[in-house]
Amino acid sequence: MPDNRQWIMVKKPEGLASEEHLELKTRPTDEPGSGEVLIEQLYLSLDPGQNFYMQSSADVGGGTMKVGDVVRAWGVGRVIASKSGRYPVGSYVRDRYGFAGMQDYTILPESSLYPVDPALAPFPAQIGVLGMPGLTAYFGMIDIGRPQAGETAVVSGAAGVVGTTAGQLAQVKGARAVGIAGGPDKCRYMVQEIGFDACVDYRAEDFEEQLAAACPNGIDVFFDNVAGKILDSCLSKMAYRGRIVSCGAIAEYGTVGQWRGLHNYWNVLVGSLRWEGLSIHNYYDRYDEAYAALEGWFREGRLRHREEVADGLENFIPVFHRLFTGANLGKLVLKIRDEAVA
Numbered sequence: 001m002p003d004n005r006q007w008i009m010v011k012k013p014e015g016l017a018s019e020e021h022l023e024l025k026t027r028p029t030d031e032p033g034s035g036e037v038l039i040e041q042l043y044l045s046l047d048p049g050q051n052f053y054m055q056s057s058a059d060v061g062g063g064t065m066k067v068g069d070v071v072r073a074w075g076v077g078r079v080i081a082s083k084s085g086r087y088p089v090g091s092y093v094r095d096r097y098g099f100a101g102m103q104d105y106t107i108l109p110e111s112s113l114y115p116v117d118p119a120l121a122p123f124p125a126q127i128g129v130l131g132m133p134g135l136t137a138y139f140g141m142i143d144i145g146r147p148q149a150g151e152t153a154v155v156s157g158a159a160g161v162v163g164t165t166a167g168q169l170a171q172v173k174g175a176r177a178v179g180i181a182g183g184p185d186k187c188r189y190m191v192q193e194i195g196f197d198a199c200v201d202y203r204a205e206d207f208e209e210q211l212a213a214a215c216p217n218g219i220d221v222f223f224d225n226v227a228g229k230i231l232d233s234c235l236s237k238m239a240y241r242g243r244i245v246s247c248g249a250i251a252e253y254g255t256v257g258q259w260r261g262l263h264n265y266w267n268v269l270v271g272s273l274r275w276e277g278l279s280i281h282n283y284y285d286r287y288d289e290a291y292a293a294l295e296g297w298f299r300e301g302r303l304r305h306r307e308e309v310a311d312g313l314e315n316f317i318p319v320f321h322r323l324f325t326g327a328n329l330g331k332l333v334l335k336i337r338d339e340a341v342a
């Protein structure tokens with residue numbers, strides 16, 4: 001069995017996890033048990049939520065991360081040893097629940113895997129638009145946001161994989177998709193390459209005016225990935241009986257206990273708004289429905305996507321930090337090894 005490099009949380013972070021909280025350690029790889037497979041990881045997903053798993057003391061999504069644990073991560077890889085009837089050696093798989101971990105190899109039970117068809121999409125997209133972030137967009141937009149034809153859906157953090165997918169799902173349902181992203185280049189990309197109906201630059205001085213102009217009838221669905229000031233601005237522009245999907249709070253991660261208050265909270269009441277928090281971990285029993293729907297729209301060419309691939313497990317920390325500065329454009333993934341190397 002090969003040696004396994006693993007990113008271990010050695011100290012719980014209060015803000016953004018960095019060198020003092022994480023160590024790359026090498027351990028021997030175990031043999032898979034009955035119903036399990038040993039996977040060599042090809043690509044691992046970098047998600048803002050990984051910091052949340054490390055920071056949080058609550059049970060989020062199947063377990064609190066404790067000191068000594070491998071950093072949680074979603075991944076796609078190839079089975080190299082199998083005691084599973086469903087996934088023989090050579091199968092490509094992705095994990096459903098984020099326990100592949102930041103490591104070279106992982107052992108997972110067959111019940112936590114989903115088959116990957118390499119012909120459908122490149123591997124990085126299989127853990128992006130077709131993976132956990134795609135499922136997040138699906139349940140948040142389709143289930144909670146419920147956009148109707150002719151409505152306006154606004155998505156913050158729009159240039160990220162969840163936002164990009166969520167806006168396109170609103171369009172699949174006949175709604176207008178308005179993105180909020182940082183800078184004119186990202187906004188141009190959202191409209192010209194992804195096909196959003198409009199995109200508003202939250203860093204621009206006239207952000208409020210731009211947002212109002214893009215949503216002349218107000219916001220029917222607000223899919224929020226960011227929280228903070230952007231959430232407050234959108235709250236003030238919600239249409240009557242609008243829906244807010246709280247999916248993420250990337251502007252507030254790393255500021256535990258110091259979250260900003262909201263000035264426009266009153267609009268929840270006067271607008272008869274519905275506001276619901278989303279946790280992907282609440283939907284395990286419906287993952288297959290979402291995978292099938294996303295793959296269907298993907299085959300029809302209705303889900304545009306982009307990935308940014310960085311190299312090497314050892315580079316996890318600096319690459320991870322790019323998520324929090326908006327430095328990435330598209331789904332950020334870490335390439336662990338070449339697909340062709342057995």
Ligand SMILES: NC(=O)c1ccc[n+]([C@@H]2O[C@H](COP(=O)([O-])OP(=O)(O)OC[C@H]3O[C@@H](n4cnc5c(N)ncnc54)[C@H](OP(=O)(O)O)[C@@H]3O)[C@@H](O)[C@H]2O)c1
Pocket residue numbers: 047048049132133136157158159160161162163180181182183186225226246247248249250251252278279280281323324325326327328330331332
């Ligand atoms: N609830 C759930 O179950 C669940 C599951 C998965 C993900 N999430 C959440 O969904 C959100 C998006 O995830 P993702 O995978 O799409 O992330 P991503 O690909 O890293 O994109 C995040 C986007 O947020 C923007 N951003 C970063 N810092 C910001 C700030 N301070 N203010 C405003 N915008 C900022 C960045 O672009 P700009 O250049 O535009 O700033 C970036 O495009 C995250 O908050 C994540 O935690 C929730």
